Amino acid sequence: MGEAESHGTTFCYNNTVVGAHFEGNQIYLHVSQTETVKECDHHSQQHPDILLLPKLVVNSAGLSAAAVARCFRGINPGVIPPYYFARGCYFSLLSSKVPPFKHLIYPIPEDGGLGVHVTLDLDGQIKFGPDVEWLDPIDDISSIQNKFDYTVCADRAKKFYPEIRKYYPSLKDGSLQPGYAGIRPKVSGPGEGFADFIIQGEESHGIPGLVNLFGIESPGLTSSMAIAEHVATQLSV
Ligand SMILES: Cc1cc2nc3c(=O)[nH]c(=O)nc-3n(C[C@H](O)[C@H](O)[C@H](O)COP(=O)(O)OP(=O)(O)OC[C@H]3O[C@@H](n4cnc5c(N)ncnc54)[C@H](O)[C@@H]3O)c2cc1C
Structure with a gap:
């Protein structure tokens, strides 16, 4: 800048x-x-x-x-x-004494995204995501007014546990907390x-x-x- x-x-x-x-x-x-x-x-x-x-x-x-x-x-x-919108939520791992990962882990990509992968922040925080949630269309004025919904619904953790356990089987129940969400602008829709x-x-x-x-x-x-x-x-x- x-x-x-x-x-x-x-x-x-x-x-x-x-x-x-x-x-x-x-x-x-x-x-x-x-x-x-x-x-x-x-x-x-x-x-x-x-x-x-x-x-x-x-x-x-x-x-x-x-x-x-x-x-x-x-x-x-x-x-x-x-134009289509795919929200991606992240969940963070509650801090553990010994971090379970030292590097990024990418599963096989899913439709609309890279799959729930592991990212390590510079401060060592481990986060999982983003998932793919197709959003309803938004009208042009609301779009320009930036009325997109970035809520991370705590309930989505239910879908994260089985995805993460594919590569981290010892993930304990209750160890994920909502992080943040981003929204991808896409020119192809669900299944395309x-x-x-x-x-x-x-x-x-x-x-x-x-x-x-x-x-x-x-x-x-x-x-x-x-x-x-x-x-x-x-x-x-
Ligand atoms: C969950 C998620 C994970 C991602 N992970 C990665 C990754 O690992 N690696 C990677 O390379 N990319 C990643 N991306 C993609 C990356 O974030 C985007 O490709 C990038 O931000 C696009 O940049 P942009 O400048 O085109 O748009 P944006 O960053 O969206 O910027 C658009 C700007 O335009 C402004 N604007 C909008 N409307 C108007 C208007 N009417 N008048 C004036 N200003 C306006 C907005 O306020 C905003 O500042 C990810 C995205 C998401 C959602």
Whole structure:
């Protein structure tokens, strides 16, 4: 972040992209304060606080990338892929005197995820997850308002015990506690198998200067530099 700022980047926090329109080759990005957007209900008209006139736009809105793209007036909705959400919960192991693992353990992948695997935090905390829980669809405004449900239901531990015991049979009852949850944006739904990220430029949607990033789930973080380089080549003029 410091490196980016020292090269002239301005980060704009607490603001939300609520739409865009296109005139000629110019993109007009509609931006409002996040607080205002949160208060907006489904019936009120969204009037942006400001219009930005950028040369290039990379829609990297993660879970909301498809919702944001659908709010771009002038984009062909047919190019926006169906979007699915798979919540992944983690459970932590209550601390034991002798940690049972010294390294990561990955089981055979399951439909929609890598399987409930073992991760060791830098402080030695052991966590298991994430599992795969397909969420109901969410409407575009709720998505942009970030109304996703990150609750970790303690009851899900019941499903974790048998999965973990496949590689850690001596796991004791009552030794798991709820950790946290994350949500994967997916471009393939339940039972449809794996689908790769979609990095969508002008050749797909016809709008110069716009790149949409859809379905950037794991390993999106690991791949972030490669994705950025690829996007830069798409946008280099
Ligand atoms: C449970 C789980 C485990 C994972 N494990 C791994 C792993 O082990 N390795 C790995 O490489 N990856 C992993 N990932 C995937 C990784 O987290 C993502 O691929 C990565 O975070 C995607 O980065 P992003 O910048 O595209 O999107 P995000 O990190 O989702 O960032 C999107 C940003 O856009 C903002 N935003 C959204 N809507 C708007 C709007 N309308 N206006 C302005 N801003 C907006 C959001 O606030 C957010 O800051 C995991 C993901 C999950 C859920």
